[in-house]
Amino acid sequence: MTKELLRYFRQKQKDHASETLFDTQCPFCSVQCAMQLIEERVVGRNRYKVVPKDNPTSNGRLCIKGLHAHQHALHTERLQFPLLKRNGRFVRVSWEEALSFIQVNFKNIQKEFGNDAIGVYGGGSLTNEEAYLLGKFARVALKTKYIDYNGRYCMSAAAAAMNATFGLDRGLTNKLSEIPHARCIILAGTNIAECQPTIMPYFHQAKKNGTFFIVIDPRETATCGLADLHIKIKPGTDAAFVNGMLKVIFAEGYVDEQFVKERTEGYDELKKHIEQIQLDEMAEMTGIAPEVIQFAARQYATAPTGMIFTARGVEQQTNGYMTVRNFLNLALVTGKIGKIGCGYGAITGQGNGQGGREHGQKADQLPGYRSIENPEHRKYIASVWGVPEEELPRKGVSAYEMMQKIDEGEIKGLFVMGSNPVVSSPNARFVKRALKKLQCLVVVDLFLSETAELADLVLPTSSYLEDEGTMTNLEGRVTWRPASRKRPGEVKHDWEILCEIARVLGKGDYFRFSSAEEIFHELRVASRGGLADYYGITYERLRNERVYWPCPSPDHPGTARLFEQSFAHPDGKARLAVVDNEYQKEQTTEQYPIYVTTGRVLSHYLSGTQTRRSPALASRQIEAFMEIHPNTAKKYKIENNALVKLETKRGAAVVRSKYSYKIREDTVFVPFHWSGKQNINQITDDALDPHCKMPGFKICAARISSIVDLEKN
Numbered sequence: 095m096t097k098e099l100l101r102y103f104r105q106k107q108k109d110h111a112s113e114t115l116f117d118t119q120c121p122f123c124s125v126q127c128a129m130q131l132i133e134e135r136v137v138g139r140n141r142y143k144v145v146p147k148d149n150p151t152s153n154g155r156l157c158i159k160g161l162h163a164h165q166h167a168l169h170t171e172r173l174q175f176p177l178l179k180r181n182g183r184f185v186r187v188s189w190e191e192a193l194s195f196i197q198v199n200f201k202n203i204q205k206e207f208g209n210d211a212i213g214v215y216g217g218g219s220l221t222n223e224e225a226y227l228l229g230k231f232a233r234v235a236l237k238t239k240y241i242d243y244n245g246r247y248c249m250s251a252a253a254a255a256m257n258a259t260f261g262l263d264r265g266l267t268n269k270l271s272e273i274p275h276a277r278c279i280i281l282a283g284t285n286i287a288e289c290q291p292t293i294m295p296y297f298h299q300a301k302k303n304g305t306f307f308i309v310i311d312p313r314e315t316a317t318c319g320l321a322d323l324h325i326k327i328k329p330g331t332d333a334a335f336v337n338g339m340l341k342v343i344f345a346e347g348y349v350d351e352q353f354v355k356e357r358t359e360g361y362d363e364l365k366k367h368i369e370q371i372q373l374d375e376m377a378e379m380t381g382i383a384p385e386v387i388q389f390a391a392r393q394y395a396t397a398p399t400g401m402i403f404t405a406r407g408v409e410q411q412t413n414g415y416m417t418v419r420n421f422l423n424l425a426l427v428t429g430k431i432g433k434i435g436c437g438y439g440a441i442t443g444q445g446n447g448q449g450g451r452e453h454g455q456k457a458d459q460l461p462g463y464r465s466i467e468n469p470e471h472r473k474y475i476a477s478v479w480g481v482p483e484e485e486l487p488r489k490g491v492s493a494y495e496m497m498q499k500i501d502e503g504e505i506k507g508l509f510v511m512g513s514n515p516v517v518s519s520p521n522a523r524f525v526k527r528a529l530k531k532l533q534c535l536v537v538v539d540l541f542l543s544e545t546a547e548l549a550d551l552v553l554p555t556s557s558y559l560e561d562e563g564t565m566t567n568l569e570g571r572v573t574w575r576p577a578s579r580k581r582p583g584e585v586k587h588d589w590e591i592l593c594e595i596a597r598v599l600g601k602g603d604y605f606r607f608s609s610a611e612e613i614f615h616e617l618r619v620a621s622r623g624g625l626a627d628y629y630g631i632t633y634e635r636l637r638n639e640r641v642y643w644p645c646p647s648p649d650h651p652g653t654a655r656l657f658e659q660s661f662a663h664p665d666g667k668a669r670l671a672v673v674d675n676e677y678q679k680e681q682t683t684e685q686y687p688i689y690v691t692t693g694r695v696l697s698h699y700l701s702g703t704q705t706r707r708s709p710a711l712a713s714r715q716i717e718a719f720m721e722i723h724p725n726t727a728k729k730y731k732i733e734n735n736a737l738v739k740l741e742t743k744r745g746a747a748v749v750r751s752k753y754s755y756k757i758r759e760d761t762v763f764v765p766f767h768w769s770g771k772q773n774i775n776q777i778t779d780d781a782l783d784p785h786c787k788m789p790g791f792k793i794c795a796a797r798i799s800s801i802v803d804l805e806k807n
């Protein structure tokens with residue numbers, strides 16, 4: 095063998111052997127499963143393998159989304175350079191040009207129309223550090239009051255309800271590991287089997303222990319496999335269902351009088367309200383027989399322990415806030431909270447859906463769950479940031495209301511970081527039209543998303559494999575996500591982008607950070623003494639553990655179970671609420687006779703920007719569909735697997751029909767992960783919950799028709 099050949103084979107062997115390991119966390123849902131990407135260099139190309147890593151939340155489990163998350167992060171369509179739109183087409187520009195474009199345009203807009211003419215729109219996939227910095231960026235660098243984020247569409251109803259009832263909003267009041275201790279579990283509008291699959295074993299263990307499961311959903315979902323009792327409820331009527339349960343609990347004497355007296359306020363009003371409730375009326379409204387409501391109430395109330403979980407099915411309604419408050423009433427009047435196996439959980443959605451709602455991305459919020467309208471809170475944060483208190487803006491408006499302000503011309507420039515509102519907003523046609531009116535739209539994304547396509551400037555950001563930071567998972571546990579993969583092209587981290595824009599806007603002194611950890615130090619101080627207190631959490635700790643907040647000092651163990659002794663209101667008591675059955679929601683009519691509800695499938699994530707680019711995930715569900723009961727389909731002459739048009743006053747969408755006996759006959763279900771004609775948000779209703787401004791994504795009245803007219807064929 096010649097020397098050259100030998101060298102060649104040696105090199106080949108070396109290439110084969112060479113592999114790089116990247117420790118990380120899945121970028122998708124709120125469980126934040128830990129994993130490792132193994133990059134094997136095989137001559138000529140790389141091979142990738144993903145292995146789960148042990149962690150106390152999902153105990154080394156991964157779902158298919160985690161297993162394939164690297165496919166989008168490594169995709170050739172990843173943005174690598176800033177893109178500026180010139181004559182309707184994107185051209186590559188340098189970072190200097192991009193930054194100076196922002197400097198000139200944002201400054202001009204603010205000079206002419208005032209500071210509030212620029213809006214900021216964030217997201218729940220940003221790290222804690224970036225979410226915190228985005229809030230500071232809006233208030234200090236841009237001095238605008240208009241900032242909100244996609245979590246408004248996600249956690250706002252449950253967050254507002256927990257704040258009002260408990261005085262504190264943390265997704266789960268108890269550890270996941272307490273689930274097997276609950277003897278009765280209510281799952282309302284939550285499809286955990288498809289949306290947080292790796293926490294299912296906690297529920298399976300409960301099932302093995304003999305727990306009674308009540309699952310409330312208009313569809314028989316994969317999660318319904320757990321159900322001892324499936325409540326196939328008429329969409330939008332959960333508040334009435336709970337009123338029915340409360341009626342039974344009051345009438346049959348299941349109230350925990352001592353708990354109610356010692357730990358709650360508002361019992362007499364609630365009692366009076368429930369006395370007026372007629373069980374038969376609740377049955378009529380919800381489509382659930384009175385005996386079934388009675389049975390559910392008895393099961394939950396008489397179980398020695400119990401937990402209630404809600405998610406977007408009951409929360410993404412125009413009465414989502416009040417509905418959650420009623421579920422909290424249920425836990426409180428039966429004393430099922432603050433003990434092992436007794437509690438409530440709003441199953442958080444996005445990877446950092448919890449942390450992203452704590453540190454200032456919200457319109458009315460300052461870090462650590464502080465309020466931007468509270469003088470003491472303003473003073474404290476102004477001192478941490480080194481700015482005069484009177485210069486901090488006041489509260490702005492919610493995500494969808496920002497779109498309305500854009501349409502009305504009050505907001506002229508928008509900075510989007512980590513969201514794709516053209517696909518994910520209700521009444522998406524309106525939103526698209528509004529965004530086109532902007533004088534200047536800047537989008538920071540991994541891809542040329544449907545929203546980025548409309549932008550004047552698109553900035554490329556790093557993915558989860560490249561961007562270190564902390565995330566707070568559905569349990570309220572802060573996790574550290576390492577990231578060591580090299581960024582492609584000229585990609586920058588979100589936090590670097592914010593610091594650089596602040597610099598060109600003349601505010602660089604407030605944004606002198608050279609690592610995520612440095613930002614976290616400032617976040618710790620900013621959150622200190624707030625409800626979401628991170629002061630005791632450091633990177634050093636996080637490298638070894640996942641810490642529950644509140645954690646006020648470095649020697650504090652973190653708080654796993656909330657409300658053991660008292661609630662977070664100043665008097666320590668929880669607030670019961672009187673919840674009406676009546677509410678404004680789009681009702682079916684002769685012209686629009688079918689309820690449409692929307693949601694998710696296992697293999698896709700949100701607006702689909704990421705999962706539609708992953709061959710392994712996209713191939714499992716290549717297009718949108720409409721789940722429809724065969725009896726309903728027959729009535730509207732819709733064949734199985736046929737293209738169907740769904741229409742409301744707001745617009746139309748076209749998807750393929752999918753027969754299923756698992757859905758109610760008055761309702762169809764369409765997932766929202768697709769764009770263009772398939773985007774179901776073109777028909778959804780933009781009515782907002784008056785308390786928290788959550789859109790009613792989960793219900794609208796539509797007309798459906800086969801695109802092929804069967805009569806004519």
Ligand SMILES: Nc1nc2c(c(=O)[nH]1)N[C@H]1C(S)=C(S)[C@@H](COP(=O)(O)OP(=O)(O)OC[C@H]3O[C@@H](n4cnc5c(=O)[nH]c(N)nc54)[C@H](O)[C@@H]3O)O[C@H]1N2
Binds near residue numbers: 311313691698
């Ligand atoms: N695979 C996957 N997982 C995800 C996501 C994803 O996009 N894909 N997204 C993540 C995010 S951000 C979120 S917010 C969570 C969402 O998690 P979930 O809220 O569990 O998901 P959805 O599918 O939106 O809605 C849950 C269920 O509500 C039901 N529903 C609809 N209307 C009603 C109603 O009126 N009453 C009741 N009781 N139920 C109703 C639907 O049929 C559906 O099964 O998932 C997270 N995990």
Ligand SMILES: Nc1nc2c(c(=O)[nH]1)N[C@H]1C(S)=C(S)[C@@H](COP(=O)(O)OP(=O)(O)OC[C@H]3O[C@@H](n4cnc5c(=O)[nH]c(N)nc54)[C@H](O)[C@@H]3O)O[C@H]1N2
Binds near residue numbers: 406443
């Ligand atoms: N009809 C209907 N509509 C809904 C819902 C529903 O149930 N039904 N659910 C609502 C809910 S719960 C949610 S959470 C919203 C979510 O809706 P979106 O906010 O639109 O969700 P994503 O698809 O995650 O959009 C995130 C965008 O940011 C990019 N991105 C990902 N990671 C990063 C990052 O680290 N930095 C930056 N700068 N960009 C990043 C992605 O490529 C993507 O383009 O949708 C809401 N819309």
Ligand code: SF4
Binds near residue numbers: 124152155
């Ligand atoms: S999508 Fe959620 S459950 Fe699945 S691997 Fe990722 S973090 Fe875990």
Ligand SMILES: [Mo]
Binds near residue numbers: 249
């Ligand atoms: Mo969400």
